Structure formats: C-alpha cells, structure tokens
Amino acid sequence: MGISLLSGVFKSTDKIQVVDAILLALIGVVIVFVILALIMLIVSIVGKAFDKSEVLKEKHPEWGEKLAAAKSKMMFWKKLKKDAEEAEVAAQSAPVAAGTCGELKLINTDERDAAMIMAIVADTTGTPLNELRFKSIKRVEEEK
Amino acid sequence: MNVGEILKNLGESTGFMGFGGADGWKALIMIILALFFLWLGIKKKFEPLLLVGIAFGMLLTNLPGGGLYHAEWWTGADAVANGVNYGYILQHGGLLDILYIGVKTGVYPCLIFIGVGAMTDFGPMLSRPSSMIMGAAAQGGIYLVLILAVATGMYSGGEAASISIIAGADGPTAIFLTKTLAPELLAPIAVAAYSYMALIPLLQPPFMKLLTTKKERMTVMTTTRKVSKKEKIIFPILVTIIVSLLLPSVAPLLGSLMFGNLLKECGVTERLSDTAQNALMNIVTLFLGISVGATAIGATFLSAKTIVIVVLGLAGFILATICGLLIGKIMYVLSKGKINPLIGSAGVSAVPMAARVSNTVGLQYNKGNYLLMHAMGPNVAGVIGSAVAAGFLLAVFA
Numbered sequence: 001m002g003i004s005l006l007s008g009v010f011k012s013t014d015k016i017q018v019v020d021a022i023l024l025a026l027i028g029v030v031i032v033f034v035i036l037a038l039i040m041l042i043v044s045i046v047g048k049a050f051d052k053s054e055v056l057k058e059k060h061p062e063w064g065e066k067l068a069a070a071k072s073k074m075m076f077w078k079k080l081k082k083d084a085e086e087a088e089v090a091a092q093s094a095p096v097a098a099g100t101c102g103e104l105k106l107i108n109t110d111e112r113d114a115a116m117i118m119a120i121v122a123d124t125t126g127t128p129l130n131e132l133r134f135k136s137i138k139r140v141e142e143e144k
Numbered sequence: 145m146n147v148g149e150i151l152k153n154l155g156e157s158t159g160f161m162g163f164g165g166a167d168g169w170k171a172l173i174m175i176i177l178a179l180f181f182l183w184l185g186i187k188k189k190f191e192p193l194l195l196v197g198i199a200f201g202m203l204l205t206n207l208p209g210g211g212l213y214h215a216e217w218w219t220g221a222d223a224v225a226n227g228v229n230y231g232y233i234l235q236h237g238g239l240l241d242i243l244y245i246g247v248k249t250g251v252y253p254c255l256i257f258i259g260v261g262a263m264t265d266f267g268p269m270l271s272r273p274s275s276m277i278m279g280a281a282a283q284g285g286i287y288l289v290l291i292l293a294v295a296t297g298m299y300s301g302g303e304a305a306s307i308s309i310i311a312g313a314d315g316p317t318a319i320f321l322t323k324t325l326a327p328e329l330l331a332p333i334a335v336a337a338y339s340y341m342a343l344i345p346l347l348q349p350p351f352m353k354l355l356t357t358k359k360e361r362m363t364v365m366t367t368t369r370k371v372s373k374k375e376k377i378i379f380p381i382l383v384t385i386i387v388s389l390l391l392p393s394v395a396p397l398l399g400s401l402m403f404g405n406l407l408k409e410c411g412v413t414e415r416l417s418d419t420a421q422n423a424l425m426n427i428v429t430l431f432l433g434i435s436v437g438a439t440a441i442g443a444t445f446l447s448a449k450t451i452v453i454v455v456l457g458l459a460g461f462i463l464a465t466i467c468g469l470l471i472g473k474i475m476y477v478l479s480k481g482k483i484n485p486l487i488g489s490a491g492v493s494a495v496p497m498a499a500r501v502s503n504t505v506g507l508q509y510n511k512g513n514y515l516l517m518h519a520m521g522p523n524v525a526g527v528i529g530s531a532v533a534a535g536f537l538l539a540v541f542a
Contacts, residue, residue: 012302012325012541021294021304025287028536035390035532036280036525039383040273046382047270050372 107138162208170442171206178202190342197433205438213240213438219328240438252432253316254400259425261404262417268520271368279525281471282491283533285311285464305537310337311460312530313494321534331440332450336457341494355469362510363484365518376409394535464492490519493526
C-alpha cells in the first residue's frame with residue numbers, strides 16, 4: 001500500500017525540511033479526500049440500493065405480500081416442527097398411567113379424565129375397551 | 145529526643161521547601177496557571193468536563209513532594225532509549241503515573257471514541273454523502289499547520305505533526321497522536337486543543353461572515369432523504385473494514401468510533417450503548433483529564449515551544465474553518481445555490497459545537513432557516529477526516 005511506503009521515511013524526532021512538509025501535506029490532503037470520497041461513493045451506492053428496493057416494493061406490492069406469505073409459511077412449519085419435538089420429548093418423559101399394560105402416557109391429563117376419554121372412545125366406536133390400544137393422552141390447550 | 149530536629153525535618157519535608165529548588169518558581173507559576181484554567185472551566189464554562197480535570201492534574205503534579213507523577217519515567221532519556229518500564233511504574237508509581245498508562249497506551253482516546261460513536265448520529269451525513277467533502281476539506285488546516293510548524297524550525301517532524309492535529313479540533317485524536325509522536329508536548333497540545341474547541345463560537349463566526357455573501361448565508365437547504373435503519377447499521381461496519389484496510393494505523397480510533405456507533409444503531413445493545421455514552425465516557429474523561437494535566441510540568445511546559453503551540457493551534461482552527469468554508473462556497477456554486485456554504489465551517493470536527501455555530505449564524509440572516517441537521521453531516525465527516533489525517537501522520541512518523 002502507498003502508506004507503507006512512507007513508513008520509516010521519517011522518525012518522529014527527525015527535523016524535516018519545509019519542502020518535505022509541503023510534500024507530506026499534499027499527500028495527506030489527497031489521502032483524506034480519497035478515503036472520504038470512497039466512503040461517500042459507497043454510502044451513495046448503498047443509499048441508492050435501499051431507495052431502489054423501496055421503490056420496487058411500492059411498484060410491486062405483490063412481491064412484498066409474497067415475501068411475507070413465504071415468511072409466515074416458513075414460521076408456521078418451524079413452529080409445527082418445534083411443537084412436535086416438544087410433544088415427543090414430553091411423551092417420553094411422562095409417567096406411565098397406573099393399571100395399564102405399561103404403554104399409556106398421560107400428558108397434562110389426570111387419570112379420571114383419561115378413563116372417561118377411553119370409555120367415550122370405546123362407546124363411540126363400539127369397540128370393547130380391552131381391544132383398544134391407547135398410547136398417550138395429551139391435554140390440548142385452547143388457543144386464546 | 146531532639147524536638148528541634150524533628151520540627152526541622154518536618155519543615156524540610158513539606159512541599160513549601162520544594163519551591164526553593166531549581167525549578168521551584170516554575171512550579172509556582174504552573175500552580176497559578178492551573179488555578180487560571182480552573183477558573184476558565186468553572187466560571188467561564190470552557191469545556192469544563194475536561195478542563196477542570198486537566199487543571200486539577202496540573203495543580204497536583206506541580207505541588208512539590210507529592211510524587212503523584214514522574215515525568216522522567218515517561219519521557220526521560222532512559223524511557224526514550226529503552227522504552228517505558230511499565231512494571232516498575234506499576235510497582236513504584238504514584239496515582240497519576242498509574243492513570244497515565246491509559247494515555248500512554250492510547251486506551252483512553254479509544255474509549256472516548258467509543259462513547260463519541262455511541263452519541264453520534266451519522267444519519268445527516270448518510271442522507272447527504274456530499275457533505276463528506278466538506279469534512280475532508282476542513283482537514284486542510286491540519287496540513288497547513290504542519291507546514292507552519294516545520295517552518296518555525298523549533299520542532300521535530302513528530303512534534304510538528306502533533307501540533308498540526310490541534311487544527312482537527314478533536315481532543316482524543318490529538319492526544320492519541322501526541323502520546324506517540326511527541327509525549328513531552330502532550331499537555332500544551334491537549335490544553336490548546338480543548339481550549340480552542342471551547343472557543344469555537346467566538347472563533348468561527350467572523351470568518352464565516354467574512355468569506356460568505358449575505359445571499360449565500362440566507363440559502364435555505366431542502367430536506368434530504370430518509371436514511372433507513374439498515375443503512376445506519378451497515379455504515380459503521382463498512383467504514384471500519386474499508387478504512388482500516390486502506391490505512392491500518394487509523395484502525396484503533398476509527399474502529400472504536402464505529403463500534404460505539406454500531407452499539408447505538410443495531411438496536412439490540414441499548415444497555416451497552418447507554419454505558420458507552422454515559423458511565424464509560426464520564427469515567428474515562430475523568431482519568432484522561434487529570435492524567436493529561438499531570439504532564440504539565442513547569443520545566444517543560446513553560447517554554448517558548450508552548451507559546452508557539454498556542455499560536456499555531458489558533459492558526460490551525462482558523463485555517464480549518466477557512467478551508468471548510470471555501471469548499472462550502474464551491475459546493476454552493478456546483479449545487480446551483482442549494483447548499484449553504486456556512487455548513488462548510490462545521491467540517492472541523494468539534495461535534496456538535498461547530499454545527500451549532502453554523503446553525504446560529506444561519507439563523508441570524510434568515511429566521512427559520514435551521515441548518516443544524518445539514519451541518520451535522522460535515523461535522524461528523526470531520527471526525528472521520530481528522531482520524532484519517534492522524535492515521536496518515538502516524539504512518540509517516542511513528
């Protein structure tokens with residue numbers, strides 16, 4: 001880089017000539033202008049890019065809607081996956097219901113409600129209770 | 145037990161006896177000067193947050209026998225030849241020696257820049273990128289003073305560079321450069337930089353009026369585009385990468401400034417931003433002021449060099465203002481009268497004082513013409529510009 005070429009040219013304790021000072025001043029001014037002009041250029045480009053994206057959004061509102069829909073769809077699937085994972089973890093860690101063959105798991109459900117649910121299912125389907133196999137019963141929270 | 149001898153020893157150990165030494169009278173003058181600076185800071189409110197600390201440090205260091213600060217450990221022949229012995233200073237140093245480590249290592253100016261960054265809104269500059277040219281132009285004052293300082297024949301290259309940075313109107317940058325290139329001049333340069341920054345409302349208006357026409361001063365500037373949050377977040381990251389790659393020596397100062405700004409703009413670090421703006425800034429200002437003041441030892445401070453530094457510093461502020469105004473006038477012409485040249489003087493980086501001065505002078509000629517936000521563009525660009533100029537001088541002389 002240009003700057004590294006200047007390194008070591010002078011020591012801080014060296015006395016320098018006015019001509020050197022003028023030369024340094026000229027280089028210094030050019031460097032300050034070039035760097036700030038470069039920042040200016042980048043800022044202008046970034047600004048224009050943002051303005052353009054805003055204009056495009058206004059011109060094609062359907063793009064925005066599609067993007068939002070895609071985002072919400074993604075969020076939905078993510079949430080569904082997370083819920084399923086949570087349910088699986090909860091099912092694995094839930095205690096086994098008393099009196100069962102050892103498979104029914106009750107999640108946020110007491111035994112009385114579970115017995116009622118199993119009886120209702122048996123009655124509704126017309127299947128004897130000993131022929132039904134329940135794996136787990138989970139209370140589903142109502143959405144508010 | 146000889147009571148007389150005890151009293152004699154006690155008398156000889158008091159600081160009063162120290163005034164009878166070789167440089168005793170200089171210490172006395174420095175104490176009077178410290179009291180004057182305290183009066184300026186407290187009564188006249190000249191940059192009180194720093195000047196009061198600097199003045200008190202000056203007072204403490206010149207009271208004989210206190211042992212709070214040892215200049216020879218920092219700038220003596222042994223320190224210059226073999227480097228500063230930090231281990232020894234930590235073991236045997238006084239309070240101000242310990243605090244001065246933060247100045248010598250460049251930690252305080254960088255921490256101050258984190259606070260400055262957290263308080264700075266780059267929005268006005270981003271909304272009108274051309275204002276950066278005015279910020280760059282005002283740095284012309286730095287280089288003109290460099291030539292003048294060298295022309296006096298009194299200073300080495302490093303000393304001249306350190307004096308020239310006063311024209312950048314940026315205290316932390318001046319301290320950062322001087323502690324490396326001319327530590328023996330730290331006190332007069334810091335005092336000059338902060339004193340002139342406080343005097344900006346008095347120094348700039350006469351030149352603003354002299355160099356602009358009434359028509360130019362009355363120019364009403366239109367509102368600029370709205371800058372999005374994303375742009376404000378991207379800006380500090382981009383600037384740090386680009387400028388630090390181009391001019392690595394500027395990375396500590398500019399990186400700190402941009403880091404502080406990112407804390408402010410990213411929206412997820414409010415607590416850190418708040419700390420940087422308030423608690424951290426206040427603590428570092430306190431340490432910086434008192435330890436910089438401690439370097440003002442009579443033997444080195446009371447010299448012709450100091451007087452010339454004061455004169456060159458004044459010239460630097462004036463030249464920087466003129467450079468900014470001249471570019472402002474050029475931009476007035478190029479923009480066909482849409483840019484008020486008064487905002488050019490805000491290119492000197494004293495934030496936000498220089499921008500306020502542009503606003504005040506503008507209002508004097510056109511009531512309702514508020515230039516403050518327009519002037520903030522060149523003003524914050526000046527901070528970047530002076531850091532770049534300091535980085536260049538460091539690269540050349542360090």
